[in-house]
Amino acid sequence: MAARFDRDQLQDALDRLGEAAAANHTQLDLAVYGGAALMLASRFRYASEDVDIASIGEWPDWLRKAVDKVARDNGWAADWLNDAIQFHLSPAATQSDDHLEFGTYPRRGEPGLRVFVPSAEYLLALKLKAMRVADPVKGPLEARDIRKLMAACGLTGIDDAIAILGQYFPRSAADADKQRFLLKHVLSQEDPDDDPPDYPVRDL
Template sequence: MDETAGSAFDRERILQAFDWLGREAIAAGQRLDIAVYGGSALMLASNFRYASEDVDVSLLGAAWPTWLRTAVDRIAEAFGLSQDWLNDAVEFHLSAFADRASDHQEFGTFPRDDEEVGLTVFVPAADYMLAMKLKAMRIADPAKGEQEAADILNLMRVVGITTPEEALAVLAKFYPKSAAQPEKQLFLLRHLLARPQGLVDAPRYPR
């Protein structure tokens, strides 16, 4: 593909990359389960994100096999992506209180055009996704703030909450230490809820 290295993903490019990873897993005689987080999870599973810079993942119950690292490099070259387009740095930010079964849901299996499955992709449940956004709370970031604000507002609507206190209860479920000193989140949430622009009329997660 004639793309600029490091350019953002759209939804179809991620799905194509997952198809490739699924075929590589089948060729290696393995089946891989991964969970996708952050902007990529929202882009895949919602109707209010349309691009992502990279794909934040956690390999569920496995270390990175050699074939996977090789495949990731091949995809980076073919798609014109940075070498770390698929990365597990997000694992540092995952909640120890999140359950694989109840706090995640299956997004899909890959490759999409084959009855054999090499890759299964999961995304966090909406309340877990919201808690991760609240913990990071980057709405004051001049580069990403507006998108982060829209993500939080849309996820709050999906979860069915409308107040800062309800949002902090979701944060406490997954990140009790962060919720124990919520001054930053409270201040930013009150500011955010006073200007609810950027919302999707009917946000869906998952779509």
């Protein structure tokens, strides 16, 4: 199993990527999704084992070297930063309407990296499309993410959640029997914590 890291460790890694970008006179923009986005910008996800990003095309050599060094120094997986999620992103989502600038890195010094996170609605739609709540390992965490994101969006019912799914993935919403069935189970549970369903939050 890949090593997991927390928010502080991820922020430190992003600082290093930002420093590398600045040293190469580059402004790099990364859109971050999944558990890493929640870990950065919510009060209810505390660890992840990778960072899902939208594709930025061919990686420059300096970025590959910086990512590899972060992995080696921290004992993380070689692909801790990856764009495997690109295939699952919605063509209906736009940078201006469905993403928010979370911050710049390094946090001190000349910024070379800007990090964006998806809106609560878009991230919820991505979670609903994947619907991995039956996974024996990650399922409980995925279910909790969905409950918290629904609360962050002000949603309480299954139909409301499917409507959000339909905004970004119309075909999935048109045939959402799986999502409806699993959402009944997800929403029948309660979270044994008081973590507020705040997302996105820039200053934690």
